[in-house]
Structure formats: C-alpha cells, structure tokens
Amino acid sequence: MTIQPDKIISFSPTHRLQWEEAQQKNVILYPEGMVELNTSSAEILKLCDGTRTLDQLINELEQKFATTGLSNDINAFLEVALHNGWIRQN
Amino acid sequence: MAGFDKTNNTPPRWLLAELTYACPLQCPYCSNPLDYAKYPSELSTEDWMRVLTQARKMGAVQLGFSGGEPLTRKDLTELVRHARQLGYYSNLITSGYGLTEEKIVQLKEAGLDHIQVSIQASTQELNDHIAGTASYVHKKEVAHLVKKHGYPMVLCVVIHRENIHQMQDILEMAEELGADYLELANTQYYGWAHANRDLLLPTREQFEEAERIAQAYKEKVAGKMKIYYVVPDYYEDRPKACMNGWGTTFLTIAPDGVALPCHSARELPGLDCPNVKDLSIEEIWHDSKAFNFFRGQEWMKEPCRSCDEKHKDFGGCRCQAYLLTGDMYNTDPVCSKSPNHQVIDAAIASAAAVALAPNEKPLLFRNSKNSREFM
Numbered sequence: 001m002t003i004q005p006d007k008i009i010s011f012s013p014t015h016r017l018q019w020e021e022a023q024q025k026n027v028i029l030y031p032e033g034m035v036e037l038n039t040s041s042a043e044i045l046k047l048c049d050g051t052r053t054l055d056q057l058i059n060e061l062e063q064k065f066a067t068t069g070l071s072n073d074i075n076a077f078l079e080v081a082l083h084n085g086w087i088r089q090n
Numbered sequence: 091m092a093g094f095d096k097t098n099n100t101p102p103r104w105l106l107a108e109l110t111y112a113c114p115l116q117c118p119y120c121s122n123p124l125d126y127a128k129y130p131s132e133l134s135t136e137d138w139m140r141v142l143t144q145a146r147k148m149g150a151v152q153l154g155f156s157g158g159e160p161l162t163r164k165d166l167t168e169l170v171r172h173a174r175q176l177g178y179y180s181n182l183i184t185s186g187y188g189l190t191e192e193k194i195v196q197l198k199e200a201g202l203d204h205i206q207v208s209i210q211a212s213t214q215e216l217n218d219h220i221a222g223t224a225s226y227v228h229k230k231e232v233a234h235l236v237k238k239h240g241y242p243m244v245l246c247v248v249i250h251r252e253n254i255h256q257m258q259d260i261l262e263m264a265e266e267l268g269a270d271y272l273e274l275a276n277t278q279y280y281g282w283a284h285a286n287r288d289l290l291l292p293t294r295e296q297f298e299e300a301e302r303i304a305q306a307y308k309e310k311v312a313g314k315m316k317i318y319y320v321v322p323d324y325y326e327d328r329p330k331a332c333m334n335g336w337g338t339t340f341l342t343i344a345p346d347g348v349a350l351p352c353h354s355a356r357e358l359p360g361l362d363c364p365n366v367k368d369l370s371i372e373e374i375w376h377d378s379k380a381f382n383f384f385r386g387q388e389w390m391k392e393p394c395r396s397c398d399e400k401h402k403d404f405g406g407c408r409c410q411a412y413l414l415t416g417d418m419y420n421t422d423p424v425c426s427k428s429p430n431h432q433v434i435d436a437a438i439a440s441a442a443a444v445a446l447a448p449n450e451k452p453l454l455f456r457n458s459k460n461s462r463e464f465m
C-alpha cells in the first residue's frame with residue numbers, strides 16, 4: 001500500500017492514539033491489541049488528523065524539528081501505518 | 091512463590107470485568123465455572139467504579155466487560171462512562187441478546203470503544219441449538235447495528251465439532267456482515283466445555299481441514315477483515331503461553347469480586363483468591379498469595395524446570411494441568427515432553443469414539459439448573 005500524495009491523511013476512527021502515563025509512552029489501542037510507539041512515530045501520527053496531505057505533513061515535521069530529508073522515513077512509516085489500518089486516506 | 095520481589099512485577103494491562111454470571115444463553119462450551127450458581131452475589135456499582143479506578147491507576151488499559159451477559163447489568167452504561175473518563179479502551183463482550191439500537195447508541199455516547207458479538211454458527215438452526223435460545227436472527231441484526239453506529243465490529247465464533255464443518259460459511263457470513271475482526275476461537279476445554287468435551291472436540295482431520303480453509307480466507311480478506319485464529323491446544327506439541335505468564339499482564343474480576351490471575355483460576359485448590367471488597371487492586375496484584383503463586387519459575391517441576399523453552403510458554407496452563415493431571419504444578423499435559431501427555435491422546439480417542447457411537451449423549455447446557463448439580 002502506498003500513500004497517495006494528493007489525498008489527506010486521517011487517523012482511523014476505529015483505533016485510538018493516546019498517551020499512557022504508566023508506560024510513559026504513546027500507544028495505539030484497537031480491538032484485542034495495543035502497539036507501543038516511539039516518540040517520532042507518535043509525532044507523525046498526531047499530525048494525521050484529517051487536515052494534511054503527505055507533503056504538508058513532511059513540511060510541518062521538518063519545520064518543527066528544524067531539519068530536512070525526513071521524507072523517506074516518514075513515507076515509509078506511513079505506509080506501515082496504512083497497512084496496519086492505523087490511518088486512512090479518502 | 092517465596093521471595094518474589096514486588097518491584098519486579100509488571101503492572102496489569104488487561105482487565106476483564108465479569109459483571110455477572112447471569113446469561114440468557116446456555117452455550118455448552120461456556121468458560122464460566124460449572125458451579126457458578128454457587129456465587130449469586132454481585133459487586134455493587136461503587137465497587138466496580140473503585141476497581142476500574144484502581145486498576146487504571148496501575149496501568150491497565152484494555153478493558154473487557156464480560157460475564158455471563160454484561161447487558162443484564164443495569165449500571166453498564168454508567169460503568170462504561172467511568173471507564174472512558176479514566177482512559178480505558180473498552181470492549182463489550184456480548185451474546186447480543188437483548189441489545190437494542192437505543193442501547194448501542196447510548197453506550198457509544200458513554201464512550202464504549204468496541205463491541206464483540208458472538209455467533210454460534212452460520213445457520214439459524216445450529217446457532218439456536220448451541221445457544222440453547224432462539225437468538226440467530228437478532229444477533230445478525232445486532233451485528234449490522236454495531237457496524238452502522240461506527241464501532242469496529244468484532245465477531246466471535248467458538249469452534250467445536252458441531253460447527254467446524256461450517257468454517258467456510260462462517261467466514262463468508264463474517265465478511266458479509268462487514269466484520270472488521272473475526273475471532274475464530276477453537277474451544278478451550280475448561281468449565282462447561284470440559285464437561286462436554288467428548289461431544290465438542292473435533293478430530294484432527296476436521297481441525298486441519300478447518301484451519302486450512304481459515305488460513306486461505308485470511309489471505310483473501312487481508313486488509314479488510316482481520317482474523318484471529320485461536321488454536322485448539324490439544325492438537326499442538328507445545329502448550330499456550332498461558333496469560334502471558336501468571337500475574338504479569340491479566341487481571342480478571344469475577345462477578346462476586348474475587349480477583350483471579352486467569353478466569354479459570356477459581357477452580358484451583360488452595361489459592362485463596364482475594365476479593366476486591368477486602369483489598370485494593372494494588373495489594374491484590376502485588377501481595378496476595380494467589381497472584382504470587384505461579385509468578386516466575388520457582389514453582390516449576392520437571393520437565394519444565396530444566397527445559398530451555400520455559401521462557402516461551404511458562405510451562406503452559408496451570409488450570410489445564412490441574413484439570414487433566416490432578417496436580418496444578420505439573421507440566422501442561424499438552425506438551426509432548428509431559429509425562430502425562432497420554433491424557434490428551436486419550437481425550438482425543440474418547441471424543442472420536444463418542445462421535446462414532448450410534449446414540450450420542452446429549453450436550454450439557456450451561457444453565458442454573460445444571461450448575462446446581464455441581465455445587
């Protein structure tokens with residue numbers, strides 16, 4: 001599955017992303033499961049809120065972390081996220 | 091048991107709240123204790139509120155409202171709302187019986203995350219026979235409504251000899267109903283299922299055929315419907331890693347408030363399982379005899395004790411060891427290294443003989459009348 005550049009990315013309505021105080025981690029919750037996220041994955045997913053396309057999302061993260069060249073990593077992670085059903089495009 | 095350092099304990103992550111043993115259905119594979127009629131008392135709303143708060147504080151995040159049939163509790167919506175405020179990801183595990191659209195909407199507003207509906211078979215006749223109650227038509231209706239109101243829809247079908255031949259139809263039914271997740275749970279032989287084992291255990295050929303069909307379908311619906319396939323451990327060489335390790339992850343609270351390291355544990359002798367009416371979840375988790383009983387590896391006997399796989403499966407299931415060998419410290423007899431492994435072969439042979447017998451004995455249905463026979 002690939003990310004389509006012209007479509008906005010939103011977080012799946014049937015999953016939940018939340019901060020877990022006890023674990024000091026962001027997690028994704030879904031039926032019968034839980035995935036623990038590292039900080040960068042969580043930062044990316046938080047921007048998948050139905051307002052940005054791939055390019056907009058990359059720009060925003062590069063600005064936030066005052067860096068460039070993140071696009072391959074972000075794209076690769078979002079493909080995994082799409083495959084796992086954490087995010088959707090339509 | 092002895093000398094366990096509580097700072098090594100991982101906190102509970104999954105909380106199973108068995109709200110009640112009351113249930114309008116009578117599934118002959120029900121995992122409730124055979125003598126459940128002995129425990130008619132139920133925790134109050136305040137007790138449950140406190141349990142949810144305390145367990146959440148320790149780190150529990152996945153929450154299942156189960157039973158019996160949790161819908162029979164009048165305070166369900168209130169508990170769901172409290173759970174949502176605490177940040178749980180909550181699941182209603184229901185037969186669907188008595189679930190109305192109004193209730194589905196009300197629970198959604200209260201913050202319920204998903205609903206797991208069980209269906210007994212792909213045909214009305216068999217479903218209603220196994221459930222012991224006419225419920226098929228309504229269950230399908232409920233599945234549609236769950237979907238309509240935006241919940242992830244989890245369909246659960248318990249598999250056994252009476253319905254295993256329907257595997258293909260069950261998969262098609264789940265897809266047609268728009269299930270996001272399908273749990274194909276091969277019967278685990280505890281409680282009522284153990285009492286009915288001769289009538290429920292499929293043959294190895296049946297099981298292999300069904301698994302082949304399910305695996306093929308898994309590929310077909312990849313990305314659309316997720317299939318969780320729970321293996322029947324009688325046909326495995328190694329036991330399941332029961333509860334991910336005793337007292338590491340799972341916490342079950344029975345309807346009367348008894349806290350259990352696994353939902354069958356109240357049948358084990360001498361554990362003195364604590365009650366949430368007397369102790370906090372924190373005390374129960376860290377300090378109670380029951381939760382420390384099989385923590386770690388100190389308790390193990392041979393062949394587990396010197397086995398290099400003990401980190402993987404923790405010696406298997408304590409309840410199964412007790413049920414099938416009479417000694418809860420034994421290696422789970424499912425393991426091919428167990429000196430008692432022949433009890434599994436004997437169980438399989440016995441079930442096969444019963445399947446071929448001209449007059450099948452009737453199933454023992456899960457209801458209060460039958461339960462009182464075990465008190």
Ligand code: SF4
Pocket residue numbers: 113114115116117119120121122157158159184185456
């Ligand atoms: S397995 Fe069947 S009888 Fe047992 S609680 Fe669930 S619906 Fe009720």
Ligand code: SF4
Pocket residue numbers: 328329393394395397398399400401403404405406421422425426427428
């Ligand atoms: S002997 Fe015990 S630890 Fe080893 S594989 Fe069998 S059950 Fe697991």
